[in-house]
Amino acid sequence: MRCLPCHKKDPAMHTALLFWNNIISACGVPEIIISDRDPKFTYEFWNNLYDMLGTKLAFSTAYHPQTDGLAQRINQTMEDILRRFCAYGMEYKDHEG
Known part of the structure; x- marks a missing residue:
């Protein structure tokens, strides 16, 4: 899993x-x-990108707790990690450098 900083108002192209x-x-x-x-x-951009890459896009079904729950658990875990990171003033260290 990888997480990237972005804003909910970022355009789809970004x-x-x-x-x-x-x-x-x-x-x-x-x-x-x-x-x-x-x-x-x-x-539409994403659909074209998926087609070009040969990637299958699978949507969760509406009100499907197993799939939606998984996404929500991942989001909650990341939120908890980031909250602790900010609360304790930890410094980010790039794992590659």
Whole structure:
């Protein structure tokens, strides 16, 4: 799992570029991406990108607690980590350098 800083108002193209530059370049093309139906992952640009890459886009079904719950647990875990990180004034150290 990788997390990137972004803002909910970032345009889809910016999000796509973050994804391309930080995920695909570091990890390769994912076989499947599970989306919680965030509008950024439903734009035409993303559909074209997925087609070009040969990636399958799988949406969670509406009100499907197993899939939605997984995304929410990941989000909650990241929120907890970031909250502790900020609360204790930890310094970020790049794991590669």
